[in-house]
Amino acid sequence: MKAKIVLNQSLPQTAEPINKLIHEFSKLPGIGPKSAQRIAYYLLRAQEDQAKLLSEAILSVKQQITLCSGCFNVTDSDPCHICRSTERNRNQICIVEQPQDILALEHTRIYRGLYHVLHGAISPTEGVGSDDIRIRELMERLQGNQINEVILATNTNLEGEQTALYLQRLIAPMGIKLTRLARGLPFGTELEYADDVTLTRAFEGRQEF
């Protein structure tokens, strides 16, 4: 409540409903007070339908979206469409950090197995340990089902690598085939700018051409 009072003092006085809308928008990531003001005044002038659609879309996201009990992807029906699908390979699980990563992978249409969303990566300096992301749920899933390949698709930064290494330690003793997405040169870039780690891995993972 205190923040609201401070904000109202710092803004020029306008009608209370507009102030309220500006305040709500300014809480969103990447939206400062000026952007919030612009959006609020835009909506004020817009058709009533548009405002209605927006408010309905926001509410339905909060009311209808849950996490899939299988893969923990965001979904409007549990289990999600990927876990439910009969056309997908149920023996493969691809592990990603966040739901957006599934979108990127699905866009390629190359992978036809299941997913598991960790909702984060191990980051000791931020105080995020193995219990803070959905690793326990993954292990339960691996024990209960016939899985013959786990694909580690965590980010290739330090946190993602560490998460992959930790999962390797847990999963390797179970005798399940464990793979990691290839790390090397991205498409459309120049060799000159590549760093040592990337180049080393690109070299180690070179393939017959």
Place this chain on the structure above:
Amino acid sequence: MTSPRNYQTEAIIIKKTKLGEADSILTLYTPHLGKIQGFAKSLRKTKSKLAGHLELLTHSQVSFARGKNLDTITGSQTITSFLPLKTDLELTSYALYVIELVNQFTPDHLENRPLFQLLLGTLEHLCQTSGRELLLRYFEMHLLETSGYRPQLQQCLSCKTPLQPVINSFSAGAGGMLCPDCSQTHSSTTTPLTVNAQKVLRLLQADDYDTVSRLRVPPELSSELERVMRSYLRYLLEREVKSAAWLDSLKR
């Protein structure tokens, strides 16, 4: 004289914070400028040409352009990538603990060349040595020294008499050792230390790492040293070292 618009420095990346869609704010430790921060645009995009050179635990040559609040990173070239630190779960955790301590013990823009050398040396040794626990203790002891918290290990802090080879106590509040008589009357909490632990602590403080690394420390003594150093660090920082909890969970 105004400061130049662009400048270059070698640096070790010790912290990374996400900002906006794909940008990052980096915390870097440098030999001449101490701890500085830099804004790295689009660092998190797949095709960022700087990303690999600016990953945590990398020793790089970094160019900056002076900005209004934050200086922007315009270029970077790896000097040492410390690849072993990034491909081994335990080593990564040890190294993250080291950079978290450096980040917490240092103020912004304060030159501390010995600390930079200590940090660089510790990361190099981590890639090679097997005595990692002892290396961490060595790092902690010298971090304290270069930041002005050198503990007094030679004489009792209260009565100023040289310590006898008996069980003396370490007091985090007083910043050093207390003899058995004084530790009873002292108000703050103290940790009794075995004679061997006191010897190792003195050796860590006085000698260089080449000498220290020849030491063989049994597990019990190692955990005693870890306990006393951790509690002193916690007392000084007035908070937990986050990555220490992760290190402990890995050891279990």
